Amino acid sequence: MDLVDFEALEKQIRGYDEQRERVIKRSRDIQKAAKQAIFSLHRGENDQAAARLQQAEKAAEELLPVIKESPGLRYGSFSNAMEEYAEAVVFKGYLEEGRLPPSSSVQYVETEEYLGGVLDFTGELNRYAILRATKRDVVAVQQAKDLVESIFFAFIQFDLRNGSLRKKYDALKYCLRKLENTLYELSLTAAGLTSKPEDIPEPQADGAMQDE
Template identity: 70%
Template sequence: MLRRFDEQRETVIKQSRDIQKAAKHAIFSLHRNAFAEADSRIASAMKVVEELEPLVRASPALRGGAFSGALEELAEAVVFRGYLVEKRLLPSSALPMAEVEEYLGGVLDFTGELNRYAILRATERDREAVQRAHDVVEAIFSAYIQFELRNGNLRKKYDALKYTLLKLENTLYELSLTEAGGMASRKAGGGGREERPEGGDM
């Protein structure tokens, strides 16, 4: 019996790595706007989750560790895709196999990817995209305040969320300075048409 459990555990650990790897590749593809590739990676990860689901449901002790971590990574990828493609924060029902804490952990990890995305958009002077990212992270931060997060994985991620929000605020501030500097330069350069003084030719 114990030997069989060990064999099942090894199977779950090995295939959980495949889920995690596919999810990481999906996130990388999303940053490059390679959505078809990201969808393929997510579908691949979902397939492995479906294969492991009966095993994990039959032996709940197999869920902790590798499998739970892989589901968090997959939730992060699914939520990031939802933000970019569907323009919304997907609910936990988008990943039915994930438990509440796994989904919440994935959402918190997603905010880190959203910060990276916002920085890339800032280099393109896309203030609207940066503002939207900031607003989403701020909304997530406000929502998580309602949870009583004790010491643990979620608490650490929540603490990191505060710094992510601060980084986005700084990015917006730097963008506003850049925009203000650009406007000042245009004014100093006489962007408008020069007018002749009244009173005849000079």
């Protein structure tokens, strides 16, 4: 038995575990900073949001060389944190430009992380729209509804299996329905009516994704 070989293997595994703990710890920092950025964006504190995103980016830059050396470490904590980061960047981009930032403008993230961030962003957009609705900003609510509707139909082309993206997509129709109801309630208020909104058909599309 080659004890030297086993000692080398033990050292290798120990090193991997140490790197894994480092990734988990710093990923929490990324996720926390991204969440704080989103909170700041809702409050109109754009400079603070930008500073929080810079903190997240700094942590991601520290971890990327580790991830490159051991790709398996990306899945789990780091990937979840990058979805949160993508969500914050997309939300910030929408507030600044009024459109959905493309994946090419969201650095550090992979395809599924960007898509997950976009789907999570629709929840923040719904919250933003409700806030605008309290100020009777019909235009902002309409724009939010139109974008969520576009995202809903754009995702139909993806063959999503039963995973996290599929679950988030399935929840998207409820977000869209909330925005539709919000617009309807605003129209009633504008007309001086107080009746309950009629049933609005849930979004449907031909060729919808099938469960596997």
